[in-house]
Amino acid sequence: MKKIRKTNSIFSITPFTLLDYPDKLACIVWFAGCNMRCIYCYNPDIVLGKGRLSAPDVITFLHSRRLLLDGVVLSGGECTMHKDIIPLVAEIKRMGFSVKLDTNGSMPGVLKKLLDAQLIDAIALDFKALPGNYEMVTGADLFRPFAESLSLLIQSDIPFEVRTTLHSDLISVDYFQQMMSYLQSKHYKGDYFIQQFRNNVPVLGQLNYSLPEFDASRFSTSEIRVLVR
Numbered sequence: 001m002k003k004i005r006k007t008n009s010i011f012s013i014t015p016f017t018l019l020d021y022p023d024k025l026a027c028i029v030w031f032a033g034c035n036m037r038c039i040y041c042y043n044p045d046i047v048l049g050k051g052r053l054s055a056p057d058v059i060t061f062l063h064s065r066r067l068l069l070d071g072v073v074l075s076g077g078e079c080t081m082h083k084d085i086i087p088l089v090a091e092i093k094r095m096g097f098s099v100k101l102d103t104n105g106s107m108p109g110v111l112k113k114l115l116d117a118q119l120i121d122a123i124a125l126d127f128k129a130l131p132g133n134y135e136m137v138t139g140a141d142l143f144r145p146f147a148e149s150l151s152l153l154i155q156s157d158i159p160f161e162v163r164t165t166l167h168s169d170l171i172s173v174d175y176f177q178q179m180m181s182y183l184q185s186k187h188y189k190g191d192y193f194i195q196q197f198r199n200n201v202p203v204l205g206q207l208n209y210s211l212p213e214f215d216a217s218r219f220s221t222s223e224i225r226v227l228v229r
């Protein structure tokens, strides 16, 4: 196994959550930094901030929670861009925890290694926008790697969900229909979570007040269940 380095790549740990990993008592490990700059990002501190904890610090924390938790959520920022991620996940799995990955899908090579090694139990993949305005929404020209990650996950048998943040200035009814069509064209089957943008919280970019414009759940099909949360 690759040695875990002592680089401070982790911003913080949320010691307990019942919300972020379905059916698990979990903690959340927040990785510092991100290769995107989404206008609506709720975590500017984490995206722009420096890590304070290392992977060995996470392992030490998990040793103290062995009998209390059964899952670990790896989030951020973007956890897959960190060199520590594969040996860290391997160690977390070796300790007996289930692992859920929250990712923007920009690192399909890392994702493939994690999937091939059977180190991940669940994934939430952000579907931020279609190619034409992906860079405007995310500040990064990374639609192609995202699409590659989506294909990888569709071909795998790992449980995963797709999720989109809905801001009324960014996603109209027509645009949402096009995002659904894109998922259908890729033969995605499963849950599609829509997160309504939360107004009045600090975000990375400048956005107007988001109006609750339409009920995305009515776009559910026999293969894609749209759930609003």
Ligand code: SF4
Pocket: 034, 035, 036, 037, 038, 040, 041, 042, 043, 047, 076, 077, 078, 104
């Ligand atoms: S919302 Fe965008 S900028 Fe924020 S952590 Fe996720 S991918 Fe990075």
